[in-house]
Amino acid sequence: MPQWRQGLTKSLHKTRSVPESRYFQLATADAQGLPYCRTVVYRGLTDDNCLVVISDTRTDKCDQLAQQPHAHGCWYFAKTREQYRFSVTAKVLSLEMDTPLVSAHWERLSDAGKKQFLWGEPGTPRNDGSALHVSGDFSAVPQHFCVILLAIHKVDYLNLRGSPQYRELHYTDEQGNWLSQSIIP
Numbered sequence: 001m002p003q004w005r006q007g008l009t010k011s012l013h014k015t016r017s018v019p020e021s022r023y024f025q026l027a028t029a030d031a032q033g034l035p036y037c038r039t040v041v042y043r044g045l046t047d048d049n050c051l052v053v054i055s056d057t058r059t060d061k062c063d064q065l066a067q068q069p070h071a072h073g074c075w076y077f078a079k080t081r082e083q084y085r086f087s088v089t090a091k092v093l094s095l096e097m098d099t100p101l102v103s104a105h106w107e108r109l110s111d112a113g114k115k116q117f118l119w120g121e122p123g124t125p126r127n128d129g130s131a132l133h134v135s136g137d138f139s140a141v142p143q144h145f146c147v148i149l150l151a152i153h154k155v156d157y158l159n160l161r162g163s164p165q166y167r168e169l170h171y172t173d174e175q176g177n178w179l180s181q182s183i184i185p
């Protein structure tokens, strides 16, 4: 197991009582190179080191990732004062691309979580002030519900505890083996 993965597992364990510690920022770029950043919820880490996020294929991030799959994740654990910065390559998986995986993530959502995917097209105008209506059925996975796999290829770790602070770079060699190098913060 890569060293950063052991560290991340520990950070998640130490902060398990803090719901906000499951959020990280995902930055993407569009075809012109313009940056966009938003908060997402961590939904797991696959055996082959992909961060898992759920989303809606109709959101801008999915368009941006289709144009530029290289993205960046930034995750700060306030309780342990650790920052992880992930260089990633994203793959957006729709229901038809991976029905078992996408369905499993839909099933794991609470009704309140499912509802958010049934309010209509994200980012489109909301013309009257009336309540949003849920259209669709919780038992059927919406076509626009998706899983984003973020394959990690570099990790820049910073621990603010102590003086000096501790910073470490994790990267893969040509054979895909993980290497680590302590660096000046």
Ligand SMILES: Cc1cc2nc3c(=O)[nH]c(=O)nc-3n(C[C@H](O)[C@H](O)[C@H](O)COP(=O)(O)O)c2cc1C
Pocket (backbone or CB within 6 Å): 023, 036, 037, 038, 039, 040, 041, 042, 053, 054, 055, 056, 059, 060, 061, 062, 122, 123
């Ligand atoms: C705490 C928090 C967690 C969020 N989690 C997700 C998430 O897991 N997936 C997601 O698509 N959007 C999530 N959002 C909403 C995004 O930050 C963003 O507003 C939305 O996805 C539209 O982004 P886009 O237009 O850049 O695609 C979350 C927002 C907050 C504040």
